[in-house]
Every structure is written in C-alpha cells, then in structure tokens.
Amino acid sequence: MSRxxxxxxxxxFRPAPLLDLAAVRVVAVGLQLWLLLRLDHHALFAExxxxxxxxxxxxxxxxxxxLPFGWRVRPSGDxxxxxxxxxxxxxxxxxxxxxxxxxxxxxxxxxxxxQAYRYSFGEIHHPEALMVLALGLLALAPAGARLxxxxxxxxxxxxxxxxxxxxxxxxAGESPFARWPLLTVRWLFALIYLSxxxxxxxxxxxxxxxxxxxxxxxxxDGLRWGSDLGVWLGExxxxxxxxxxxxxxxxATFWLVLVVPALAVxxxxxxxxxxxxxxLVQRAPFFQFIALYSVFVPWAALAARLRGRRAARAEVxxxxxxxxxxxTATLVRALDWGDRLAxxxxxxxxxxxxASRRDLDLDQCRREMHLLLPDGSVRRGFDxxxxxxxxxxxxxxxxxxxxxxxxxxxxxxVYRWVAARRTRVTACTFEACGVDGPDGASRPADDRAGIA
Amino acid sequence: MSRAAVSIVAAAVLxxxxxxxxxxxxxxxxxGPNWLWPFLDYPMYARAHREGAVVDRxxxxxxxPDGREVPVRPEDLGLNFWRFHYGVVEGLExxxxxxxxxxxxxxxxxxxxxxxxxxxxxxxxxxxxxxxRPGRPTVVAEAHLPGGAR
Numbered sequence: 001m002s003r004x005x006x007x008x009x010x011x012x013f014r015p016a017p018l019l020d021l022a023a024v025r026v027v028a029v030g031l032q033l034w035l036l037l038r039l040d041h042h043a044l045f046a047e048x049x050x051x052x053x054x055x056x057x058x059x060x061x062x063x064x065x066x067l068p069f070g071w072r073v074r075p076s077g078d079x080x081x082x083x084x085x086x087x088x089x090x091x092x093x094x095x096x097x098x099x100x101x102x103x104x105x106x107x108x109x110x111x112x113x114x115q116a117y118r119y120s121f122g123e124i125h126h127p128e129a130l131m132v133l134a135l136g137l138l139a140l141a142p143a144g145a146r147l148x149x150x151x152x153x154x155x156x157x158x159x160x161x162x163x164x165x166x167x168x169x170x171x172a173g174e175s176p177f178a179r180w181p182l183l184t185v186r187w188l189f190a191l192i193y194l195s196x197x198x199x200x201x202x203x204x205x206x207x208x209x210x211x212x213x214x215x216x217x218x219x220x221d222g223l224r225w226g227s228d229l230g231v232w233l234g235e236x237x238x239x240x241x242x243x244x245x246x247x248x249x250x251x252a253t254f255w256l257v258l259v260v261p262a263l264a265v266x267x268x269x270x271x272x273x274x275x276x277x278x279x280l281v282q283r284a285p286f287f288q289f290i291a292l293y294s295v296f297v298p299w300a301a302l303a304a305r306l307r308g309r310r311a312a313r314a315e316v317x318x319x320x321x322x323x324x325x326x327x328t329a330t331l332v333r334a335l336d337w338g339d340r341l342a343x344x345x346x347x348x349x350x351x352x353x354x355a356s357r358r359d360l361d362l363d364q365c366r367r368e369m370h371l372l373l374p375d376g377s378v379r380r381g382f383d384x385x386x387x388x389x390x391x392x393x394x395x396x397x398x399x400x401x402x403x404x405x406x407x408x409x410x411x412x413x414v415y416r417w418v419a420a421r422r423t424r425v426t427a428c429t430f431e432a433c434g435v436d437g438p439d440g441a442s443r444p445a446d447d448r449a450g451i452a
Numbered sequence: 453m454s455r456a457a458v459s460i461v462a463a464a465v466l467x468x469x470x471x472x473x474x475x476x477x478x479x480x481x482x483x484g485p486n487w488l489w490p491f492l493d494y495p496m497y498a499r500a501h502r503e504g505a506v507v508d509r510x511x512x513x514x515x516x517p518d519g520r521e522v523p524v525r526p527e528d529l530g531l532n533f534w535r536f537h538y539g540v541v542e543g544l545e546x547x548x549x550x551x552x553x554x555x556x557x558x559x560x561x562x563x564x565x566x567x568x569x570x571x572x573x574x575x576x577x578x579x580x581x582x583x584x585r586p587g588r589p590t591v592v593a594e595a596h597l598p599g600g601a602r
Contacts (some may be wrong), residue, residue: 012462013455050530054554055539059489112490119489123534129490133465140453140461177458184462188469195473196494204500215579216501223509223577224533234507235583 016179017300019171022146024182024294025104025138026095031291032111032131033091041084041114048121049077055121062116065109075117083113097148104139108132130188131288134295137181145178146171152334159330163323165343166330171303182295189271189292190255197251209248211241218281225283233281243277250274257296264296303337312374313342314391316384317353317365320345324422325369332388340391344372368419382408382415506576506587510541514559515569524570529558544572544593556597570595 056074058066066073075083087110093103115128144150155166200208207213215234222230233240250270257263271293275286316332319325329343344353346365353360359378360370371384379387386408389399402411453461472491486492514524526536543551556567571594576587 008459009455012459047530047532051535052554052557054550055535057484060483060487061489116489119486121535122538123532124486124489124492125534126492126494126496129492132490133469137461137465140458176455177453180458180462184465187466191466191469191473192494196496196498198474199493199495199498200500203495203498207500207502208498210500210502212503212505212579213497213499213501216505216507217497219577219579219584220507223507234579237581 012180012183013176014179015174015176016182017298018142018145018173018175018178019147019300019303020182020298021138021141021143021175021178022097022148023297023299024134024185024292025097025100025143026147027291027294028131028134028138028288029091029094029104029107031287032107032135033088033095035287036084036088036091036111036114041081044118045077045080045084048080048118051121057122058120059116061112062120065113065116075113080114080117083110086110087114097144097150100144100148100150101139104135104143108135108139111135127284127286127288130185130192130292133188134181134185134292137184141181142175142177143181145175146173147337152331155330155334156327159327160323163326165318165320165326165333165345167333167343169339170334171300171337171339185292185295186258189289189295190258193251193254197248200248200251209241209244211237211244214240214244214247221282221284227281227283230281230283247274268293268296307339311340313340314374314387315342315344315372316388317344317346317349317370317372319366319369319424320347321424322422332392335394336392338391338393341388366424368415381419382411385415386411501579503579503581505579506574507579507584509575509577510592511573511575512540512544513571513573514567515571516565517568524559524567528562529555530562531555531558540570541572544570544595547593547595549595549598552595553598567597569597 053074056072058072058074063071066075087107090103090106090110094100094107111128111132115132119125151170155168155170159166204213215237218230218240219234221227222232222234233243250267254267254271257267272290275289278284278286316329318329332341333343346362350362350365354362357372364370364380368381369384371379371387373379373387382402386399386402389395389402401407468488468491472488472493475485475493475495512524514522516522524540526533529536529540531539539551539555542548543555552570556570560566572592573589574592575589577584578587
C-alpha cells in the first residue's frame with residue numbers, strides 16, 4: 001500500500017462515531033421532508049404543466065433520470081404527483097431509519113427529479129443543490145446504524161438469536177465509513193463559499209465591500225420581496241460596509257475550518273447567522289445550508305457531555321430466563337438514549353441482591369419486573385414500566401397514556417395476565433434447554449412458543 | 453462499499469463541485485451555467501455598485517392591438533416572479549423576440565387578446581451616501597411582437 005493511499009485512508013476513513021452520521025441524517029432529511037410537505041405541489045405542477053414546450057430545457061440530471069423514456073422527455077403532471085408522494089414516503093422512512101439506505105437513495109432521486117424538473121424552465125435557485133448532494137452521500141454511508149428502526153430491528157434480532165439482552169449503548173459505536181460523507185459535505189461548503197467569494201472578487205475586486213453594493217442588493221430585494229429589514233439596510237451605509245466586509249471574509253476563509261477543525265466553533269454559528277441574516281434582509285431561504293451545518297457538530301461528544309450531567313440511574317431487574325423479557329429489556333435499552341437505566345438480569349444479579357436488598361423477594365421478582373430506584377425504593381410490574389417510560393423520553397407518549405386516570409388499574413391487570421403467560425427457560429444452557437410453560441410443564445426451548 | 457469505491461465517489465463529487473465553483477463546467481458542457489445542477493457556481497450578487505447606483509424597478513407594459521396599454525405582471529402570464537424575470541424582463545433586455553412571443557401567447561391564452569408590443573420601463577431608486585432618492589423613469593427596451601395585430 002502506498003504512503004499516499006495510507007494518508008488518504010487515514011483522512012477519509014478514520015473511525016468516527018456513527019451517531020454523528022445518524023444525527024445529520026435526521027436533521028437533513030427532517031428539514032428537506034418538511035420543505036417538501038410545505039411545497040404547494042399541486043399549484044407548482046399545474047403551473048409547470050401549463051408552460052409551453054418551447055420553454056422546457058431539461059437539466060442534465062433530469063435527462064439522466066428520464067433517459068429510459070427518451071432524451072428530452074417531459075414528465076406529465078400525474079407522473080410528477082406520483083414522484084412527489086413516493087418521495088415523501090421515502091423521506092418518512094429515511095427519517096425514522098427503516099431500510100435507511102434504500103429510503104435515502106429514493107428520497108434523493110425523488111428530490112432531484114422534482115427540483116430538476118422545476119428548474120428546467122429557465123429559473124434556478126441554489127439552496128437545494130447542496131442538500132441533494134448531501135442526501136446522496138448519506139445514502140452511500142451507514143447513516144441508519146444509529147437513531148433508526150434498522151438499529152432497533154438489528155438489536156432485537158440479535159437478542160432473539162443469542163437469547164441475551166443487547167446492552168450496547170444505543171448511541172455509541174464507530175465506523176471507518178462514518179466520516180467520509182461528513183467530510184465531503186464540509187469540503188462542498190468550502191468550495192461553495194470560495195465560489196461565492198471568488199465571483200465577487202473577480203467581478204468587482206474590493207469595491208464589492210464599498211457599502212453601496214450591499215445597499216443596492218438589500219434595497220432591491222427588500223422592495224421586491226417585502227423585507228422591511230432589507231429596505232432599512234439599503235439606507236445604512238456604515239452597517240452595509242461592515243456587513244460586506246464580514247460576508248466576504250467569511251466566504252473567503254471558510255475553508256480554514258477544514259484545516260483547523262476547532263474553528264468550527266466560530267464559523268458554524270457565524271454561518272448560521274449569515275444565512276439567517278440573508279433570509280431576513282433578502283428573503284433568500286438557504287435553510288438547507290443551516291441544517292447541513294450539522295456536519296460540523298460533534299454529536300457523539302455532545303451526547304456524552306449531556307449524559308455526564310444525568311441523574312443517578314435506576315436498575316431494571318428483568319427475568320433473564322424469559323425470552324420475551326429479554327426482548328423487552330433490549331427494546332428499552334435501545335430507546336434509552338439518555339442512558340437513564342441500568343439493566344440487571346435477575347438470576348445473574350440475585351446472589352448480590354439477596355445480600356444487599358432484604359426487601360426483595362426472588363419469587364416476586366420472577367413474577368414481575370422490578371425497577372430499583374436510586375433512592376432505594378422499588379416499583380413493580382406495570383408501575384415499574386410506567387416509571388421506565390417516564391425516564392425514557394422516547395417513551396413519553398406511553399407514559400402520558402399510562403397516566404390517564406383509570407389506565408393504571410387496567411394496566412396492572414393486563415401486565416399480570418401477560419406475565420403469568422410468558423415462557424421461562426429453565427436453568428440450563430440455551431443450546432439444550434427446556435422451558436416452563438404457563439402450566440409449569442417442561443417442553444423444548446423455543447421462544448416462538450412464548451407470548452411474544 | 454469498499455474504500456476505493458467510496459474514494460472515487462467523494463473525489464468525483466468534489467471535483468465536479470470544484471469545477472462548477474470556478475465556472476469551468478459550463479464551457480465543457482457547452483450549455484448554460486446551470487445545466488449540470490446540482491453542481492453550480494455561486495455568482496449571485498457579485499457585481500459591485502457605487503455611489504449613485506440605481507436600483508432598477510422594472511415594469512413591463514403591453515400594448516394591445518387597439519393601442520391601449522396594460523401592465524403585464526407575472527400573474528398575467530401564470531408565471532412566478534423568476535420565470536417572468538428571466539423570460540420577459542431579460543427577454544426584452546436581450547431582444548429575444550422568439551422567447552417573448554412564447555410569453556405573449558401565455559397572455560393571449562389568459563386574457564383572450566394578443567399583445568402587439570411589449571415595453572420595459574425602469575422606475576429606479578438612486579442610492580447615495582446620504583440615503584435613497586427616486587430616479588428618472590426610463591424606457592429600457594421595446595419589442596414588436598409577431599402576430600400581435602391579430
């Protein structure tokens with residue numbers, strides 16, 4: 001392996017947190033999906049459908065997508081509506097991370113098709129370009145390895161196969177393929193800002209920061225789009241000079257973030273403020289750029305820091321000979337992003353607990369789940385589950401439901417009914433084992449026979 | 453994907469964006485600068501303005517076959533601001549009669565009457581060191597449309 005290739009791999013494929021990639025997926029897909037849902041697609045497609053063929057000059061991306069039907073095919077309005085709804089569906093799946101890579105690929109292609117068609121009639125804007133590139137890169141990376149239904153399904157499958165709780169931290173884990181898409185988007189940012197700075201300097205030199213330039217653009221767009229702030233800035237010479245210098249410096253030096261990553265602390269908030277300011281003054285909606293600044297955020301480190309401030313953990317005492325309980329504990333662990341709970345298998349923990357917790361009874365612990373709270377108190381059965389839901393934000397909808405008057409009484413009865421009918425594996429190895437059925441009779445181990 | 457495949461993808465994306473960023477792609481493609489969207493350059497707002505700069509407020513006036521004049525706005529053609537700007541305002545500035553004729557057909561389809569002429573006027577504002585003042589209205593361009601007398 002050559003030294004250059006090793007250096008290349010060390011830069012692009014250094015193991016990085018999977019959470020960083022997944023968080024960018026959630027932010028980017030979430031925003032793009034929201035923008036897509038806000039789009040008045042009926043009005044847009046009707047408008048485009050009404051334009052004459054003479055105005056239609058399909059962009060290269062659209063020609064590629066429609067190539068199977070011909071080189072200059074113009075999609076019908078009905079076809080566009082189908083593409084729109086398929087794209088929305090793919091976006092929803094990509095957001096929750098179900099079949100993430102396929103969903104991301106479909107979401108990217110759908111967005112490319114819609115935007116490229118929209119821009120094939122002479123009008124073009126810039127905000128979506130970086131977003132579709134970023135989505136396409138995420139589709140080729142393990143962006144669904146965390147914060148996803150895919151991860152949940154993988155954990156449950158592993159728990160089922162190995163008959164043990166998957167206790168791995170749901171937010172931890174690294175991959176050599178988690179870094180390159182984020183790096184590529186960072187480089188794209190740098191190239192785009194350099195393009196903007198280079199255009200200004202090439203066309204105008206330093207005269208661009210004379211104040212009049214920004215005032216003219218602010219006034220023109222302020223009047224055109226109804227921005228009072230734009231009209232106001234059109235009158236403010238000193239403010240315009242300062243803002244011009246700041247904008248040009250920002251664009252021309254953004255690439256420094258790639259050389260000195262610590263500068264992201266300065267440039268990311270500046271960039272977000274820059275685009276927010278452009279929107280307020282000129283109504284140019286570069287929201288996608290703001291969302292994609294998430295590629296600079298160290299999400300895993302941030303999560304670790306937030307967790308460092310957490311309160312003491314409660315211990316979930318689950319029946320580690322019950323396949324259903326193992327899967328439930330795996331599910332709870334997968335959703336416990338705040339790391340508020342510790343998991344303890346009953347049979348494994350009992351020798352230690354028997355000595356330290358005289359208030360616990362082994363038979364009762366086998367009958368229903370126990371939650372040992374940091375203050376020494378205990379919740380059992382349905383009440384334990386309610387407390388778990390309270391401590392895990394992703395389960396707050398359940399907690400809300402459980403708190404409705406009357407529900408706890410029903411919940412306790414349902415819990416006892418289910419607990420009495422679950423399957424327990426007898427004390428032996430899982431490879432050659434019998435199970436205690438609800439009637440106490442022993443039969444071959446097979447968790448499909450359980451209540452799950 | 454393997455490291456090699458990923459490397460090719462990342463390098464290709466960055467190379468395309470780098471070429472687009474500095475306007476190298478458009479001449480290669482032999483098309484307009486935006487043809488290779490989403491690989492674009494970002495030349496917006498690049499031109500400097502100086503004291504006395506004029507903020508154009510373009511107004512398009514249409515002349516009907518009977519000689520009456522009517523304002524022609526984006527909604528009169530069923531277009532948004534940008535398609536109107538690129539198609540009609542810039543079409544008048546460049547003297548693109550064929551393109552203007554296509555847009556005049558949109559007017560006829562909506563209003564039932566053809567346009568004989570289109571005129572682009574500017575009702576400007578002038579930016580000075582001390583503030584903004586109205587400028588003198590001017591006619592920027594005028595075009596006679598084929599078939600406008602029908």
